[in-house]
Amino acid sequence: MIVAQCFVEFILYSFLGWVWESIYCTTVEKKWADRGFLFGPICPIYGSCVVAVSVLFGLIPALSDPKFPIWGIFIICVIGSAIAEFATSWVLEKRFNARWWDYSDMPLNIQGRICVPVSICFGLAGVLIVRFLIPFVSGMLQVIHPVIYVTLALVFAAIFGADFALTEASLSTLLKDVEKMHAEFVEKSQSNYEKVQGGVASIESRVNNEKQVMANRVNDLKESLSKLHANNLSPNQLRILGSIERIIPDERKSEEHNRTHMMLFKELKRIAGGIADKKENEN
DSSP: OHHHHHHHHHHHHHHHHHHHHHHHHHHHHTSOOOOSSSSSSOOHHHHHHHHHHHHHHHHOHHHHSTTSOHHHHHHHHHHHHHHHHHHHHHHHHHHHSEESOOOTTSTTEETTTEEHHHHHHHHHHHHHIIIIIHHHHHHHHTTSOHHHHHHHHHHHHHHHHHHHHHHHHHHHHHHHHHHHHHHHHHHHHHHHHHHHHHTOOSSHHHHHHHHHHHHHHHHHHHHHHHHHHHTTOOHHHHHHHHHOOEEOOOTTSOHHHHHHHHHHHHHHHHHHHHHHHHHHHHO
């Protein structure tokens, strides 16, 4: 029963986190932004943090005492959110070589994974959640019969598991597609280079002209490959691609490989974003 209750609350808070993220990002970007790692309307990091805080405050009576200072709640939430953000960013990066958020341009950041201004905002939000949201939700859910709790938990678990598997498969396919595009780019670029080399005369000006021709061919190739692969992406892959902030260089690959890979990824994301916007306007 306790596990079922925690899981139902996890899904509820994850949904509320998704609502907040989507509203905030839509306001900033001035267009609809479906935030989150998963396909469904949830952000698990929010649900995990709120449930963890709820359990922590429930296990330690002193923390749930109304006399417990607000600054104490604030500090706990700041530290907890920073740990959760850093750990989640690290795990996703190690698994997919990508970041869904990057605070590198923010002051007082650590590896671009967390930063003091954002952690402070989460701390302030945490105070409101602990003081108002958790008590409200807990009171509302207390009227639910245990059987309904267990049923909801089983249904949500099935949907969540299927969503996670679908997202994992879509993202893995997307990353493989980027690697395939990279291989095609390298192969065709080499072919163009050999053609240029074969036509280079001994005159210096001709060499410079051929270099420019080569650069133009590379740019055209980059755009054509990106369009070809972007048009083959599923709606879920388009959404995932749009939510990725940037990819991380692979330490096992050469600097040239990583530079080309990141260039192609940015171009693919740009074109895919245009396709997603067009489909959204058509709907």
